[in-house]
Amino acid sequence: MMFDNSKLSVYVFEDAIVVKNNKDFTKQFPRCGITHIESFVLDMAKRGKLDDLLC
Structure with a gap:
């Protein structure tokens, strides 16, 4: 998945x-x-929880 x-x-x-x-x-x-913020955000992106923020 790529979002340029x-x-x-x-x-x-x-x-x-x-x-x-x-x-x-x-x-x-x-x-x-x-405590592992990068992992948390990556997991949320993979689960589609951040789809509405991606352009």
């Missing part, structure tokens, strides 16, 4: 992980003790 024009920014807060695309649409997930 897609860029996602990930913001990590104490209680939430926020994923934002280049059009300023965001999606928020509860942190719930997640």
